[in-house]
Amino acid sequence: MSDAGRLILPAPAKLNRLLHITGRRPDGYHELQTLFQFLDHGDTLTLAPRDDGELRLTPTLSGVAPADNLILRAATALREATGSRQGADIHLDKRLPMGGGLGGGSSDAAAALLGLNRLWGLHLSIEVLAELGLRLGADVPVFVRGHAAWAEGIGERLTPVALDTPWFVVVHPGVSVSTPAVFQAPELTRDTPPITMARALQGGTASWRNDCELTVRELYPEVAGALDWLSDRAPAMLTGTGACVFARLDHEADATALLDDISGRWTSFKAQGLNRSPLHDALDR
Ligand SMILES: C[C@](O)(CO)[C@H](O)COP(=O)(O)OP(=O)(O)OC[C@H]1O[C@@H](n2ccc(N)nc2=O)[C@H](O)[C@@H]1O
Ligand SMILES: Nc1ncnc2c1ncn2[C@@H]1O[C@H](COP(=O)(O)OP(=O)(O)OP(=O)(O)O)[C@@H](O)[C@H]1O
Numbered sequence: 001m002s003d004a005g006r007l008i009l010p011a012p013a014k015l016n017r018l019l020h021i022t023g024r025r026p027d028g029y030h031e032l033q034t035l036f037q038f039l040d041h042g043d044t045l046t047l048a049p050r051d052d053g054e055l056r057l058t059p060t061l062s063g064v065a066p067a068d069n070l071i072l073r074a075a076t077a078l079r080e081a082t083g084s085r086q087g088a089d090i091h092l093d094k095r096l097p098m099g100g101g102l103g104g105g106s107s108d109a110a111a112a113l114l115g116l117n118r119l120w121g122l123h124l125s126i127e128v129l130a131e132l133g134l135r136l137g138a139d140v141p142v143f144v145r146g147h148a149a150w151a152e153g154i155g156e157r158l159t160p161v162a163l164d165t166p167w168f169v170v171v172h173p174g175v176s177v178s179t180p181a182v183f184q185a186p187e188l189t190r191d192t193p194p195i196t197m198a199r200a201l202q203g204g205t206a207s208w209r210n211d212c213e214l215t216v217r218e219l220y221p222e223v224a225g226a227l228d229w230l231s232d233r234a235p236a237m238l239t240g241t242g243a244c245v246f247a248r249l250d251h252e253a254d255a256t257a258l259l260d261d262i263s264g265r266w267t268s269f270k271a272q273g274l275n276r277s278p279l280h281d282a283l284d285r
Helices: 069-083 104-119 126-134 140-144 181-182 197-203 211-220 221-231 252-262 277-285
Strands: 005-022 028-049 054-059 087-093 151-152 157-160 167-172 236-238 245-249 267-274
Touching: 005 104, 005 140, 005 267, 005 277, 028 167, 028 236, 028 277, 054 069, 069 087, 069 126, 087 104, 087 181, 104 126, 104 140, 104 277, 126 140, 126 267, 140 151, 140 157, 140 181, 151 197, 167 221, 167 252, 211 221, 211 236, 221 236, 221 245, 245 252, 252 267
Parallel strands: 054 087
Antiparallel strands: 005 028, 028 087, 028 151, 028 267, 151 157, 167 245, 167 267, 236 245
16 A cells, blocks of 8 residues: 555464474474464554655564664665665554564564565565565565465475465463473474375364474463363464464354453454465555
8 A cells, every 4th residue: 555655564464374393403493384374464564765764663662672673674684685775764553462473573574575675666576575584584484475375494485375264363362472482392392294285285274283382381371271261162273382372263253252252351353364465465556
């Protein structure tokens, strides 16, 4: 969406509809197989050009120094890659919980990469932007490419897929999960045999699971409580390393009813699964 040189861009959440850990690399990072899907719910970035070459981001996120914010890191990476000295005012309307397993920071970074590429007329290809994005975080490339995907490696080897697009109710159990703590836990399952994408898709949603779930349940009883509560009402899973958990529902009315049931218990929202990122829809308009 554009308005007098301004770009208003959605930065959607992602869910890991399946997450297998198949190994550990020498540098300590874990090899994953995962199915990424977007949600029609997320942050919003508003980008406007500045004449003085300054990069300004508002508001400041609590606990994140401006220079560490993935949006400014993305902007700086773009300028370094192209030699551009152009500036921008960037406003972030943050709706996604930080460290929730919904990929909010990664999605913000992708929106900044694609949006500033457009705003500054840089004409970098999606391939180059995905490569720059990977240096910012393993989940950035899928948001740059904008297709639901089967991902391997640490999440950078992507094959587009079309998944079912049910409704989801996403619950934040009110605790903050440390991704490094989960990946460092001795008992974490790290030896799931790799499978093909075809086999994962054939298995269908009922067979999909997240290898982090047992460890996260043990380390964070609040997550276990939310998963147990949701599972009594609909098929439920953890996304990423949590803390968020999600229930899958066939109809929006079922999602609305479940949200009503949750009311006051936890922070939650409903959203539909999307196989194409709304960021790319907005840039195409
Ligand atoms: C688990 C996922 O949510 C799946 O989508 C993501 O791969 C996590 O990505 P993320 O939150 O961007 O994580 P990062 O900030 O890159 O990594 C945090 C820490 O988790 C560990 N880590 C992360 C990703 C990965 N594939 N293996 C790891 O071992 C590393 O110790 C790393 O230092
Ligand atoms: N724009 C940003 N939005 C959110 N977090 C950011 C941002 N920039 C930097 N960060 C840092 O990145 C960390 C991870 O944020 P994010 O919301 O992407 O986690 P997540 O949802 O758990 O992602 P994942 O599913 O990739 O694990 C935050 O705790 C914060 O310190």
